[in-house]
Amino acid sequence: MMREVFPLNRWWVAGFSWELTDKPLGRTFLNRPLVLFRTPDGAVAALEDRCCHKELPLSMGAVEARGLRCGYHGLLFNHAGGCIEVPGQPAVPARARVRAYPLREQDQILWVWIGATPESQPQDEPPRYAFHADPRYTFGGDCYHYDAPWQLIHDNxxxxxxxxxxxxxxxxxxxxxxxxxxxxxTSSHETVRVVRRMPDSEPPPTYTAAWPFPGRIDRWQEVNFRVSHCEIWTGAMDAGSGSFDDPERAGFHMRGFHGVTPETTDSAHYFWTVATNPHPDRQDITPLVVGQTALTFAEDQVVIQAQWQNQRRFPGRAQVYIPIDDGPTRARRLIDALLTPQQPP
Ligand code: FES
Ligand SMILES: [Fe+2]
Structure with missing residues (x-):
């Protein structure tokens, strides 16, 4: 059996709701070029980005009320990939269709299901992400393109x-x-969880800008990794004012959503948002927190892309393991296990 390059038959982050306007959006996931579009009634769809007539990318076409029209000879495709109109002729050839991929829009996130074959269909719905609709939080985000393999982002x-x-x-x-x-x-076969606690520490610049801490802070970072995305809850409270074990603890919160979707083996999409709970005295702080987060993630991008370039300059060289690599190593093992074909009984 051939070894897969990416875990298939699962939901992946394809983008954010606000990215799908009245234009089609071409984007490659797991080596599969797709086009995403939204018709005026709000319905979203994902098709293979290849017209079945003369193979123009459908992402060069135009969205209409009934679907997506190819920008070359005008074949019109509906949400399910069926051709419903060939301009200038009454009949549509029976084989005129393109592959459709299940696409869901939920909590401002677009989720695409990439199956191993066109016949395979999802048996479950994508995970919920409640913080995009939680009245205690406001958020912003972006998507970054990485010239580096997706797992280097997990490592980070x-x-x-x-x-x-x-x-x-x-x-x-x-x-x-x-x-x-x-x-x-800690980890299971689908998750890795890394919790870091820094009691009685100095607040860093973003924290002091966002929240009026009078002195030292008890700071936490909780990373919950899954194959398609990480949820990272970071924050801080006045030192000694509460318990790290209290899920409702007070203080300054940053709730990060990090969708990491491979584009190719050497490139990836990084879809992130950060939600924060503005302090009563600093209600307008969210743009600053989002802006600083964008700068922070741009710093990661510089490092990770340089790391990948250097790994290519020194191909096949061994790396040294240190204890902070425990979480990243578990995530890599988890994905390796998903990619290892099961022996037939
Ligand atoms: S290539 Fe799409 S209609 Fe001809
Ligand atoms: Fe970082």
Whole structure:
């Protein structure tokens, strides 16, 4: 049996609701070029980005009330990929259709289901993400394109000790506190969870800008990794004012959603949002938190793309393992296990 390159038959993040306007959007996921579109009635769809007539990308076409019209000879395709009109002739050839991929819009996130074959269909719905609709939070986000393999982004998200060196200007600095944080890593066959706690530490620049901390803080980072996305809850409360074990704890919160979807083996889409709970005295803080987060993630992008370039300059060289690599290593093992074909009984 051939080994798959990416985990198939599952939901992947394809984009955000606000990206789908009146134009088709061409985007490649897991080596499959797709076109996403939204008709004026609000319905969304994903098709293979190839007209079945002379193979123009359908992403060069135009959205109409009934579907997506090819920009070359005008074949019109509906949400299910069926051709419903061939201009200038009454009949539509029976074989005129393109592959459709299940697409869901939920909590401002577009989820696409990539099946191993056109016949395979989802047996479940994509996961919910409640913080995009939680009245206590406001959020913003963006999507970044990476010239690097998707798993290098997982490595970065599952090891937040890099804040100390990569993100000095925003959420990091203070290497002693970061490298000595209390760290717990747990995992199952579908998840990895990394919890870091930094009691009684200095608030970093983004935190002091967003929240009026009078002094030192108890700071936490909780990373919940799944194959399609990570949820990262970071935040802080006044030192000694509450318990790290209280899921309703007060203080300043940043709730990160990180959808990481491979584009090709060497490139990836990174769909992120950050939701924060503005302090009563700083109700207008969200744009600043989102802006600083965008800068922070741009710093990661520079590092990760440079890392990938260098891995290509030194192909096949071994890496040294250190304990902070525990979370990233577990995520890689989990994905490897999904890709290893089951032996037939
Ligand atoms: S290539 Fe699409 S209609 Fe001809
Ligand atoms: Fe980072």
């Amino acid at each position: 998200l599952l090891d937040l000790s890099h804040l100390a060196y990569v993100h000095l200007k925003t959420i990091g600095g203070n290497p002693g506190a970061h490298m000595n944080a209390q760290l717990t890593t």
